[in-house]
Structure formats: C-alpha cells, structure tokens
Amino acid sequence: MLRVVVVDDEELMRSGLQIILGSAPDIDVVATCDGPGALTTVARHRPDVVLLDIHMPSTDGFGVLAQLRALPVPPAVAMLTAFASDDYVHTALHLGAAGYLLKDTDPEQLVREVRALAAGGRPLASSVAPSVIEGFLAHGAATSGAARAVAVLGPRERRALTLLGQGLTNTQIAERLQLAPSTVKDHLSALMAKLGCLNRVQAAVIAERAGLLERPGGQV
Template sequence: MARMSRALRILIVDDDALVRGGLSMMLDGVDGISVAGEAADGDEVAAAVDRHTPDVVLMDLCMKRVDGIAATRKVRARPHAPEVIVLTTFDSDENILHALRAGAGGFLLKDTAPPEIVDAIRKVAVGDPILSPRITRRLMDRAATQAGTYEQARASLETLSPREHEVVVAVSEGRSNAEIAARLYMSVPTVKAHISSILTKLTLDNRTQIALLAHDAGLA
C-alpha cells in the first residue's frame, strides 16, 4: 500500500541505450510512474537498486557481462527487494522458466504495447504476476511436463494445510485476492495471510512461482 501512495519508482536495465531512452521517455510521461534510474548491464543492478530504491525493475535478459536472470536472482535475494519484470526479445521456454524461478514477477516481450507495459508495472508492483499472453500457455505446458518436477511439486504441496492448498489452486487459475476471497468465503486480509504463509512454507518469492508449482503438480 505504501508503494501505491506515491509514484512508482522504475529502474530500467538494458545494454541498449536507445531502448533505455525510449522506455524512459515513455514511462516518465505516465501519471503515477517515475523513472528513478538506469543501468547498462546486470553487474550494475545491485548498486543501482541501492542508489535509486526502485519499486519495479525492468530487466533486459541478454547483456554482455551479467545476464538478466543472474541479475534478477541477485536482486530478489535482497531484503525489501523490488519487483522485477523481464522485458526481452528472447522468449524461449528455458529463458522464461529460468527468469520466473529466479524471482521475476513478470515476463514481457519488447514488442508489447506501451499501455500493456504500464499496466504490467502497476500490477507487478502490488504482487500480481504478468506474462505476455502468447507465451502463457506454452510456459504452463512446459512447466507441467518437465522431468522430475511432478513428484517434487506434489511433495512440496503436502506441507500446506487444506485451506492453503485451495488458495494455491485459485492462484494458479489467475484469480485476484478479491476473487479468491469470494470463491473460498474468506476475507481479503485472510487470503493475503494464506498467501504469505504459502510463500514462506514453500520458500517462494511471488504468486507466479506459486502458479508454476501448481502446474508442476498437475493442479491446473
């Protein structure tokens, strides 16, 4: 809620100066969003996060020294970590899965329309995962069929209470907190408490990873 009471601070990470400039010009004109800073490679991200304290990092995937997956993993391991949206031209299954498992809250392609990028920033800032629509089905199909993940995912979910298990299924269906509350006859704060408990028990970072785990376990 604190993030939503002021302009969202964005850090743009891309090794192409033209891309950084274009994104900066686009986002700085949007109400409620402020470009706090830029970084030209993954090895600059940690220092840039310290300096600019962003709410959301727009992360390129392929960079010369440190790639976006490694940089995302390092950022998300920090206390009070900003959310990360990977913004790339490379949409292979491996790239998508590695980015999400590293803690990215979103994965968008660089040809995504500007209004959709803005919408993704706002949603990821409050914990709602965002994927480019055309890669969502392919990603989930791949996640559900990876060798060895089914048994591991099932074992992880066995640590949850029956109520938490129901919340996991609802999250995997892309339902918002309000929709989950209505479906399961509980309050929104209770839904949030369950999600926090699930993330802690399963050592996950965000709702996207909950959804991936649910698909690994064949729940959706």
C-alpha cells in the same frame, strides 16, 4: 506512485521506456542504468519494479537478476527482452523473476504489466505463456507430487493456493481472505516454501494438477 528502474545496455531503449512509463500518472521511473550499475542503482532508489534486459554486452541479465533477488528487500523484477526462448523463460522464472515480457509489447499493455507487477502479479508475454505452462506441467516433480503436497495443507492454505492459481494478486487474495496484504504476502511466501516452489507459476501448476482450480463448466 509506483517506482520503477529500467536496466538495459541501450540508452535509446532506456530513454524510450522512461518516456512510455513516465507518461502514466501513477508511475515514476526513478532511474535507468546499464547492467553493471544495476545493483547500486536499485539499492539506492529502492524501486517497486525493475525491468531488466537479458542480453547486455558487459553483464549477464540472469546474473543481475540473482543479485537483485538476494537483496534484503528485493523488488519485483521482470525480464524485458527481445528473446522468447523457452530456455530463457524457464531460467528467469527459476531464478525468481516475477514476469517475462517482450520488447515489442504494446506501450499501454506495458504500463498495465508494470502495475500488475507492483500489485504482486506475474505477467508473461502471451507468446511465451503456453510454453511456460506446458513446461511446468510436464515436469515430473511438479505433477506427480501435487496431490501429496496439497494434502498436507490446511483449509486456509488450500484456499490461498487456489486463489493464487486463479491468477489473483496479493491484494485481491487479501480481500478474499479478509487479511492484510502484508500478511498475505508472508503467508504465500511460507506456502510456496512449504510446497517447494520457486515462484507463483509453479504454485499455480500444483494447484491445477491437484484439482483445486475450476475447469470449464464450473467443475473442479
């Protein structure tokens, strides 16, 4: 069972999400809470995934995100909000959010996104994904240094970066590299640290700019 905690200041939203996600046979919403109770609730229940609102009257969602990411074993945290602001998206990703979803997401799609989060995926709402990619592509450090950064990687590191850039989950990368998922998780963390990436989106952009990903027509 995938263990999920929902953090939102609106009780109706918390209840609705609990019903939607709880209807899936493999998802257990172990707790819901408002912003001030997030850290204690997550530490107590140790969920795989946290869905976190941004705008909460008593608490800043980004502050909660930073606290959750500082836990010894942090869960995968996705922002679930009504706001598709580019600044919010970029801030969330820089602080370590694993995904950015909108509250008008189709219920069945939301269930799929939670599963993807638990498997190491990094889902983004379709309406914000283009601006995220464009923002990182335009970032000087991520583009000008891509080739130099990749040049110092070993063959297996380059292969792992390529698979990550193609959007594969940790489990899928483990299958391709014939490694244990836990080993892949450690390798990817070390790889992103080596590249100076804060998250998988930045690593994927480096892979793209360094020419590691296939382009239409099968060319690399």
